[in-house]
Amino acid sequence: MTATVPALSVGPALRRWREARRLSQLEMAARADISTRHLSFVETGRSRPSPEMVLRLAEHLDLPLRERNRLLLAAGYAPAYPQTALTAPRMASARAAVRQVLAGHEPYPAVVVDCSWQMVDANQSLTIFTDLVAPDLLAPPVNVLRVSLHPDGLAPHIANLGQWRAHLLARLARQVELAGDAGLAALDGELRGYPSDGPEPDVELPGPGDIVVPLRLRHDGGELAFISTIATFGTPLDVTLAELSIESFYPADERTAAVLRERSRR
Known part of the structure; x- marks a missing residue:
């Protein structure tokens, strides 16, 4: 028993x-x-x-x-907020808004995740990252944090892995504290067990010329640099919508922008 x-x-x-x-x-x-x-x-x-x-x-x-x-x-009351599958007919306008954001961000990569960091949707340009990842990590459900930090994922290709890893783990730790979710806490423990080839700062401080934490990616013998923003629905009244985030990556230099534009023309 x-x-x-x-x-x-x-x-x-x-x-x-x-x-x-x-x-x-x-x-x-x-x-x-x-x-x-x-x-x-x-x-x-x-x-x-x-x-x-x-x-x-x-x-x-x-x-x-x-x-x-x-x-x-x-307390013995009915829930106040619905949790509707994103595929439901009543969510059509939300799906359209998400797709509009993703399409409008081309040729730069963007990904939609839920509160557990599972990938919900992405635009075509995200392949700049996913093409570097082992296929088994891309089998649904895809967890973007696991894909980012796993030794068979993006991690070996990240030039500033220690800095980027510390940034992602700090975001996850804040989310665990805010939500008190056991699944996120377990994910946090898993990710912290992955190896890292660079020092991880205890406090995020800017490097020379940095105004945000960049993602520096080794690519075709060179290095690409990205900065990112996160968008959420401003006034969600549904659990599903409240837990969606769209992370959009932008080129941090002209070389990165040129590579992304060239890839979109193929």
């Missing part, structure tokens, strides 16, 4: 999130405009919060929509 760990009830779950955000009861109560007594009663289970109170506290804890739904369920 397999033992199961019971889910936290809403009060202890709220307390856990408050402590994870390093907030005292007084600070949390002030943010949510309620009394510390009321908050204490909610956290200890002496008072059952209304759905509105759960969502108010979740909002001031800056919780993802998925976690807000879990808190509502823990």
Whole structure:
């Protein structure tokens, strides 16, 4: 017989999130405009919060929509935010918007990922990266962090692997802290076990001439340099949309831009 760990009830779950955000009861109560007594009663289970109170506290804890739904369920209420498959008819406008962004970014690479860093979509120019990766790492579901840092992935081709690896792991660590997701924590542990051929800075500091952390890729006997931006839906009310991110890569120098333009003409 397999033992199961019971889910936290809403009060202890709220307390856990408050402590994870390093907030005292007084600070949390002030943010949510309620009394510390009321908050204490909610956290200890002496008072059952209304759905509105759960969502108010979740909002001031800056919780993802998925976690807000879990808190509502823990309090005995229905989830407030739908989670719709991206392929569903009602998501047609969102799919079109994503494809428009991807197509409009050509001839530069762009990729869409979910909250677990699984690749959802990409434009054709992403092959500048994926052509360097072992085929088994590109079998669905494709995890872009694993592809980036695995020794059979992009890692051997990254000239500044230590710097780029530290940047990606710092992003993942912040996400683990924000979401408290066990799957992301396991991914973080896996990636930190991969080898690196360069020093990893504890703090991201700019190198000579750098204004962002670049991705420097060895390519055809030379080096390409990229900077990236991340776009999300501005006002998502669906869990799926809230968890999508579009990372767009731009050339950081003219040589990289020229290589990408030439590839698009083939």
